[in-house]
Amino acid sequence: MKIAVPAGFVPLPLNHKILPPHAHRHAVERSALLARLFRDVAERVVVFQGPAGHGKTSLMLQAQAASASGGALTGWLSLDESDNDIRRLLGHLQALLTVLGSQSPTPPNEDYAGSAGTITPRSDWLIGRLLELGRPVALFLDDLHAITDPGALRLLRELITNAPDRIRWFLASRVVPEVGLPRLVVGDEALVVSAEDLRFSRAEMRHVFDADRGLSVSDTELDAIFRGTEGWPAAVQLYRLALGSASVRHSLASGCGGAPREVADYLAENVLGQQPPPVQDFLLQTSVLSRMSAALCDDVLGRSDGQEMLASLERDGLFVRRLESGEGWFTYHAIFANFLQEQLARTQPEHRVAVHRRAAAWFESQGQLEEALHHHLSAGDDDRACEVFDHWSDALVPDGHFATVDRWSHRLPADAATRRPGIAVKLSWAFTFLIRHEQLAPLLPVLRANLARRLIEGDPRLALSMAAVLQDDPARALEYVAHTEHREPTSNRFRNFELAAGHNVRGFVGMMRGEFGPALHSLAQGRSLSERSNATFTLAYSLVHSGLTLVAQGQLPEAVEHLRGAISDRRMVLEESVSKACLACALVMALYEADQTGDALALFEQFHDMIVEASLHDYLVVCYRAVARIRDQRGELALALETLEEAERLSYNGRWPRAVQLIQGERVRRELVAGRVDRAQTLAARLQPESRSDTDDWVRFSEETDGPRIGRIRLDLHAGRAAQALDEIGACLAAAQRQGRVHRQIRLQTLAALAHHSLGQTRPAHRCLQLALELAAPGRYVRMFLDEGPALAALLRAHANLPAAAPENGAEARALLGRLIEASGTAPAPADTPWRAAALEPLTKREHKVLAMLVDYQSNEEIASALCVSRDTVKFHVRNIYSKLGVKTRLEAIRVVKTSDTTGR
Structure with missing residues (x-):
């Protein structure tokens, strides 16, 4: 039976969550406690901690009234079990911002996401909007003990610990909340009002x-x-x-x-x-x-x-x-x-x-x-409950509320998925995106049993295709997608979401098969359907796969711009899903390939927790491999090994043996580049024997330039089997050229150059190297050459002494060669040098003044008025300050100042 929803229906408002309850008329005024909370030097975080019935909410209401009478804007959020779904929690925080904006003459910009192209941390985004209000803010979070999800707690911890003094937090909880209290208490930034105090x-x-x-x-x-x-x-x-x-x-x-x-x-x-x-x-x-x-x-x-x-x-x-x-x-x-x-x-x-x-x-x-x-x-009433859940999850899944789906799945009857196959479809989407193998496994037979049925509640084939992607089986994923009906967009939001995901799978597999034109077409369709169904996380998949396709085709600057724009899109700022983690991983890799290693490492650190919890096999590999190489480059050898160990552990936990092999293959590459061939061979011998996952016609993006096949080529080359290596390179190169895999061709040509050089074949060596340079120059691929270590660096220097290249793009190649020679001679940074300990360049006197005012949280308009300059002039100084400090946002600049006195005050 269809769920009956009245025409013109508008859901009940969230006022009971984002506005304070009425004060009890018999409440006792806690004058002594209030005096502690509002003394001259007051802590910016106050925690009311005690069992139920200790008057925490009543005292919070009194503190809210005192804050408002003191001139602060006040916001209230009553938390409950549903807020363990971080996407719902973020939605309530956004609603709270709207309430605060209605109290302020300068409401925050709804579209605010920092400067164009800026990858803004979600906590900075939220704090930035609070600062835009232009007045002190007091925020009250009631029943914080209801929050147990690590991601939700981490978000609240980021907000509470990073907020400036003008944002004050009042938290009520039955238990001591895990929001970084010990450090705040030690720093005199937090006050805990205990059960004893509340009596x-x-x-x-x-x-x-x-x-x-x-x-x-x-x-x-x-x-x-x-x-x-x-x-x-x-x-x-x-x-x-x-x-x-x-x-x-x-x-x-x-x-x-x-x-x-x-x-x-x-x-x-x-x-x-x-x-x-x-x-x-x-x-x-x-x-x-x-x-x-x-x-x-x-x-x-x-x-x-x-x-x-x-x-x-x-x-x-x-x-x-x-x-x-x-x-x-x-x-x-x-x-x-x-x-x-x-x-x-x-x-x-x-x-x-x-x-x-x-x-x-x-x-x-x-x-x-x-x-x-x-x-x-x-x-x-289990039957009716299943029907309601099936209908409700039509919205929950496209909204990305997977944690809510998971939470309610535990309360459904054990046979819910077999009672209603539509539930099996919805649950499988949620468990796939949550990377829950154990919960997904019993659903797969139900989905397969319903392949012949045309369900209006969901398509089992599309759900199975995405589960196959999780299980690292793209061939099976394509098989399921190939048998789905081709349909135009409909008015059914969940159906459009499913179709978007199906197009993403087609694009993902097409990219692996070197069918870049059809792949980009499928991804464009997926993007359109994701926007139509307002499914941000499937949109992120369309965007990340499009960016990876550009990398493979030799268009690295366009890929970096595309991926950076995608992750800084205001729709992505508050996104929390596997797809955003994959997007971050892909951008880390692209930035690394472009030799923007500082940005790559900063991005990894910013999204580290999300990547750990949500990244998938290939994405995880390319990200961690890039980060390990950056740390090697900087002389941080122990950190590089720790990075690879973490990646290996995550791959084991994700049940991705191929990803484990790729990470272990990176250990072999490190030894070869360092000249430790015997050790590399020992490590290579320990790799589990496995059929090739990269063939001439099917190459995953994590194996494009460093898969098992290229690993064997590199091992042969360093072990003195250059002729054997050249034979393998020839077969790989022919397929890469046929499919237009520019990225892969660059790697193969550099290895061919080293192989010819090892055999004493000087002219073929330089010809291959020149071809690699010409392929890499338009896309400005740098790390492809530097990753091969001293042997290729020496060959590059010898190549520079040859006459200038004649081809049309020879000038570009020559410029890239000069950059590579300069980069290969750069000594790694000392392992103990903090990358943002102080300004990278000295600040001018005017920049010191602007930075001091930024630290005081003054707006650009206030700074312009105080210094008698235009707002555009202030923006110019702010951009220079960010560049010299190596930061991208105001809050990052403030954190630098807090740890290093660069203001000169």
Whole structure:
């Protein structure tokens, strides 16, 4: 049955997450704690840490009001389990920025992504937009303990640790959050308000009871309450509600006590027992709702007094809090909700199921599929739950919310994928992009069993093709794609997403087969469909494969520009997926080939964590191979080995034996270039025997210039088997020329030059080297020559003494030759030299002033006004400063200044 969504439906707003809840009217003002938080020299990070019921949210609300009265813009985000999907978390942070922008006369630029071509870290992007607001900002993150995903925690840690002083963070968590607190506390940048600090003092407890005019508590009773609750705010509020009970008063007089948790359960039972039956019934049955509105409560309970009941509960302080939402949403305090749910399950289990079932239907009618799914599963309605999940995942998968798909997959019935093959399709996409081999494996037989069926919920062949790419089997991937129907774009977003991925697979395999024209055509179609379905991560695949095709065809500058533009596209700034990791890997490799080694290493460090968690086989190899070579070049031999070891470990973890072989092959190359032939042969002998993965007609991009075949050629050459090497080179070269693989031809011609030189064939050696130079010159390939070590460097110097080349592009080749000779004579940097410890060139006096103002977070307009110059002049100085510091963004410049005094102040 199709999910019914009303015409003109607009989902419920996220106000309950990005706006603060209403303050409880019985909340105690925590004056002493607030004084600590807002003293003259205040920490920029404040953590309220304590178990449930310790008043963290109430204190946060008071801190927010104090921040706003002090002139700061304030933003609130209530976190929950769903925010462990980093893409959803980023979406909520963007919504929070919009709220802050509405408070500011200078809202941040929606399209801001730094300067054109700048690869902006996502944390810098978010912080930059906060700084654009032009005022101090106080951000409040409630229930931070709900975040357990390493990626989400890392994002928050980046934001919190890198933010400047004008951005203050207030965090509430039941546990100490893993956001870099130890270093912040040691540096006097963070204050932790513990559970002990959050407990009520005796004076604060007196205020709780005196504020309720209907209560009269003696000092003796107050002392008993203080002993029984140990100042636990939730238990104190329960006493306030329960003191109308004679048994509670008697327990105070008799001195009966117990642990605070036991006291809380006892009090909650008394609080519930004091309510009239209609209120008790309302409390119990609505307790299973994570949030409530009058309309929802009326529908679920079959009554019409939901608005009056919720208002009354809020007024009486019955642990009901109003969420900031135009729809009038409320929620119970966790402790009271848990007690009520236990009572309902014990006394009215049939009502519990009925409430869940009616709530599921109501949320489904509103298009709130996640909450509908929760209630369907809680009611035991597995068939309906599967149907809702199948429909919801039509949006989740193109949106890249794979972590959400994964989280809910654990709650679905075990046979969900066989019940509905569409679910198997959606789950397989998620597990493929999450690189989850174990979870993907049981889905593959289900997909194969449904190949003959034409499913409207998804195409098993396309899902299987992408799974084959993950499993490093492109031939099988192409086989599945070849049997899919060719269809035009449709109005079905998920179908367009599938078609985009299918075109990407065709382009990926076409690139390997040297069919570059058809490959680029397929990738262009994939890009168009990705944009149509608003699927950023499939768009990234189209872009990265197009860039790699340019590299293979000898168009390195165009490839670098294309890949740099792709990863700096504002749509990619907040992208978090396998495809972005692959895009970063490809750009690292392209920058390295262009000898932009500093940029390549900086990019690797920026995206390292994402690459570790999400990069695939070939991408991982080309990236780590480039980084290891950069570190070798800089004399950082131990770091180079560590880089290769990490790549090998990741390849083993990813179950990619071919990638392991390629990394081990890089170890052999290092030994050969260093002249340690015996050691290289020993390492080569240890490689697992395997059929060739690079043939004349099928070359993966990771093996284009350094695959097993070229590895064997290089080994033969250095081991004195030059004639054998030349035979193999000839076969490879003929295929590379036929397919237009310029990149591969450059490598083969350089090896041929070395082979001829080894055999004493001087003229053929220089002819091959000249051909390599002419092929490389238009694309300015540098590392292709320098990677072959001293032997080729010597041949290059000898080549420079020959008469100038006659061909049309001889001048370009000559210029490249001069650059190569200069680069090959450059000594590696000392291993212990920090690459950005200070300015690469001295700053002028004016640049010192501009940098000092940048460090103070002044805008370009403010700097221009203070220095009486134009904004364009400020931009000119800023560009020069960035260049001299070796940075690309304002925040990077500030970090350099914090570690090295380059401002001269």
